[in-house]
Amino acid sequence: GIQxxxxxxxxxxxxxxxxxxxxxxxxxxxxxxxFHQNPWGQLINxxxxxxxxxxxxxLSATTVATERYSLLYISSSQTTDSGVYxxxxxxxxxxxxxxxxxxxxxxxx
Amino acid sequence: xxxxxxxPTHLIKTRGQHVTLRCSPISGHKSVSWYQQxxxxxxxxxxxxYEKEERGRGxxxxxxxxxxxxxxxxxLNVNALLLGDSALYLCASSGRGIPGGQTQYxxxxxxxxxx
Numbered sequence: 001g002i003q004x005x006x007x008x009x010x011x012x013x014x015x016x017x018x019x020x021x022x023x024x025x026x027x028x029x030x031x032x033x034x035f036h037q038n039p040w041g042q043l044i045n046x047x048x049x050x051x052x053x054x055x056x057x058x059l060s061a062t063t064v065a066t067e068r069y070s071l072l073y074i075s076s077s078q079t080t081d082s083g084v085y086x087x088x089x090x091x092x093x094x095x096x097x098x099x100x101x102x103x104x105x106x107x108x109x
Numbered sequence: 110x111x112x113x114x115x116x117p118t119h120l121i122k123t124r125g126q127h128v129t130l131r132c133s134p135i136s137g138h139k140s141v142s143w144y145q146q147x148x149x150x151x152x153x154x155x156x157x158x159y160e161k162e163e164r165g166r167g168x169x170x171x172x173x174x175x176x177x178x179x180x181x182x183x184x185l186n187v188n189a190l191l192l193g194d195s196a197l198y199l200c201a202s203s204g205r206g207i208p209g210g211q212t213q214y215x216x217x218x219x220x221x222x223x224x
Binding site: 030031033035040041042043045048050086088090095096097098099100101102 | 140142144146150151152153154157164165167197199201209210211212213214215217218220
């Protein structure tokens, strides 16, 4: 099946700093989503982005499907950005999402 | 519109027991998927249902089963519980058409602890 790798696994930032999270995947995809999992376990949709670039406030994402990677940019980080960020992809052959291992982000005040 | 809802929020069971978890999709969504997330890992796919038929199954034993009802809500059943079944169980719903290439929206999850 499709493989998804996220980097870095852990990230500690000072409030106000910028960061880039990376997601590499092993095959072509129908769907790529970025999620933020809060401390209560809720997966919050950030982006649906199988290709191209999108922006939502301080967050933006870019997927280069031909090179099989996606990037999530967080600018001017806030303590509320802390949590785990997951990338998940759906291959062309199936309907299921395959998740990466996540990036655990801690933003310090 | 209400999001995906799941019940119960928390559950404690003992080994060997049976459990039923419930999920209601976003209004108008016809596809429901189930995922298991153990501590420290990303969610893993268990099942997908569309129009009451199973469209996908992950690498889980036959102790896991599911079904979808005419109103598109779904149940996940786990028999003969093991300690390793302790996890957060997530339900996701997507789209109004045949699944594939559509945004999946997740519910808040059910935390299952098996003692």
